[in-house]
Amino acid sequence: MATLSLPEKTSKDLLLVYKYTKAEGIAKLQTADNLALEVSGEKYEGPVTIAKYLASKTQPELLGDGKDNQAEVEEWATWGVSAFKSGASKDITAALQKLNGHLSYRTFVVSNQLTIADLIIFGHVHGVSKNVKVTNAPNVLRWFDLIQNIVVAKNNLVAEFPLVAINLDDVPEPVIAAADKKKGDKEAKKGDKKEGGDKKEEGKKDKKDKKAKKEKKEKKEPAPAAPEQPTISRLDIRVGYIRSCKKHEGADSLYVEEIDLGDDEGVYRTVVSGLVKWYPLEEMQNRWVICIANLKPASMRGVKSEAMVFCATAPDGSKVELLSPVDTSKVKPGDRIYFEGLEGEPEKQLPPKKKYFEAVQPDFKTDENRIAHYQDKPFLIRTASGEPVKCQVATVVGGGIK
Numbered sequence: 510m511a512t513l514s515l516p517e518k519t520s521k522d523l524l525l526v527y528k529y530t531k532a533e534g535i536a537k538l539q540t541a542d543n544l545a546l547e548v549s550g551e552k553y554e555g556p557v558t559i560a561k562y563l564a565s566k567t568q569p570e571l572l573g574d575g576k577d578n579q580a581e582v583e584e585w586a587t588w589g590v591s592a593f594k595s596g597a598s599k600d601i602t603a604a605l606q607k608l609n610g611h612l613s614y615r616t617f618v619v620s621n622q623l624t625i626a627d628l629i630i631f632g633h634v635h636g637v638s639k640n641v642k643v644t645n646a647p648n649v650l651r652w653f654d655l656i657q658n659i660v661v662a663k664n665n666l667v668a669e670f671p672l673v674a675i676n677l678d679d680v681p682e683p684v685i686a687a688a689d690k691k692k693g694d695k696e697a698k699k700g701d702k703k704e705g706g707d708k709k710e711e712g713k714k715d716k717k718d719k720k721a722k723k724e725k726k727e728k729k730e731p732a733p734a735a736p737e738q739p740t741i742s743r744l745d746i747r748v749g750y751i752r753s754c755k756k757h758e759g760a761d762s763l764y765v766e767e768i769d770l771g772d773d774e775g776v777y778r779t780v781v782s783g784l785v786k787w788y789p790l791e792e793m794q795n796r797w798v799i800c801i802a803n804l805k806p807a808s809m810r811g812v813k814s815e816a817m818v819f820c821a822t823a824p825d826g827s828k829v830e831l832l833s834p835v836d837t838s839k840v841k842p843g844d845r846i847y848f849e850g851l852e853g854e855p856e857k858q859l860p861p862k863k864k865y866f867e868a869v870q871p872d873f874k875t876d877e878n879r880i881a882h883y884q885d886k887p888f889l890i891r892t893a894s895g896e897p898v899k900c901q902v903a904t905v906v907g908g909g910i911k
Contacts (some may be wrong), residue, residue, distance in 0.1 A: 510536065511535055511536035511546060511547060512536060512537055512546070512547045513536040513537070513545075513563075514543065514545045515544060516540070516541065517540050520556065521632040522589065522628070522629040522630075522631075522633055523560060525628050525629075525632045525660070525669075525670065528664070528669065529666070530563050530564055531567060532566070532567055534567075536548075545559075546562060546563075548562070557583060557586045557590060557625075560586065560625045560628070564625050568826065570822055570826055571623065571625045572625065573620060573624050574620065574622075574762060574783035574784075574786065574829075575760075575762020575763070575785060577763070581620075581626075582618075582620075582624045582626045585618050585619055585626040586625050586626045586629045586630070589626065589630035589633055590633070592604035592608075593633040593637065601637050602640070602645075605634075605637075605646045605649055608630065608646070608648075609646040609648045612649060612651070612652050614805070616652070616866075616867065620809075621807065621911075623659070627660075628656075631653065631656045631657075635653075635657075651861065651864075654673075657672055659871060738853040738854075739851040739852070739853055740865050740869055741848055741883055742853030742854070743859065744803065744855060744856075744859070744866060745845070746799065746819075746845065746846035746888070747771065747801075747802050747844065747846065748770075748797065748798075748834060748840045748841065748842055748844040748846070749798045749799065749802075750796070750797055751766050751794065751796050751798060752766075752768065752777055752795070753766070753767045753794065754766045754793035756785070756790065757810060757812060759811050760809075760810040762783050763785065763809065764781070764782050764783075764784055764785060764788075764793055765812055766780045767779060768780050768816065769843075770800060770816060770843055771841065771843010779813065779814065779815050780815060780817065781812050781814035784818075784820070787820075787829040788831070797837045797840070798819070798831050799831075799834075799881070799888070799900050801817050801866065803855055803857065803858050803859050804816065804817055804858075804859055804866065805859065805861055818831060818832075819831070819832040820911065821881070821905040821908035821910045822905070822908050822909055822910075822911070823905045823908050824907055828908075830902040830908075831902070832900045832902055832910065834890055834900060835900065836898050839890075840890055840892055840898055844891060844892055844893075845890070846891075848888070849886055849889065850886070851886065869883060870911055871909075872884045873909065873910035874908065874910060875902055875905055875907060875908045878901075879901045879903070879904065879905065879906060881899070881901065881902070881910055887900075888900040
């Protein structure tokens, strides 16, 4: 078995990778002065190199999809190690500003999935979390809260990485409006003072009116709280049909598809997918898929992607397969997927800060019959005939779906 030597206080990033990937099965952990991984007499050095090795043996999907994607993951992971290394206040501020700008339209650091770049950068940001405030780094705060929930809390790593209390309702969007309102109130008060005593009687009358209205309002019975909508029902998951597909001009690992999602006659959505490694181009033409249609559009190498196709990844990372309807003769583009007992109206567009997709996605999986499930409920397509149709993949059993 390999041996991972970690300095006790300076390798939080790699400790997180080790714990999250459950690498105890391939490398035993020991405390040492210098960071190193020894495998059969061969020594690996550097946090990114070691993280890549651990992920490749446990969860290869953490390395990214395709050469371009993997290169970007490595680039950001390396940046995370160096950006926070000095510990100087000005360097930390500069690093947080860069990360905040990068995350302004991204859920994760690279692509649309968790990678070692997220784990390594989180390991460093956690150590300086007191510097991350909603006023100076709101996007980092949103991302930080996501990672601490899906990585730390979900995998019982709170002892090593204590959770940080974050209120995501304190977003800075309303700050400008609030400032303008206060400014307007102050100016109005100044105007009132200038107008003199002839306004006093009107002021008294206004106060009486306000008091009466307040008393009347207090007498009203409070409205009953609306029942909480199941989070999964907020996702707009639909049947799609790929009308055409081509290679992305700026990225070897990406396809650009035109997908009919039932929006309007002849209206197709542009979708970018990292599936070049898994499907030849001819197999991406004229095929049925399952998509999430209400994610915020994201630019991928210069092309705006307006939806995301669902795929299942084999537990060992050896296969990635597209979801499709079990019986395509009974469905049409735009048919919605639902989960029995968890129904509701989907959001027009999922608000990124609410993390609805990230909250439910870890519970997407295929069963022993290759049928897609959310927890214990199958993906069901609501068809025109009323007969539900399930969703499946070709061969992947027990695979995570994203």
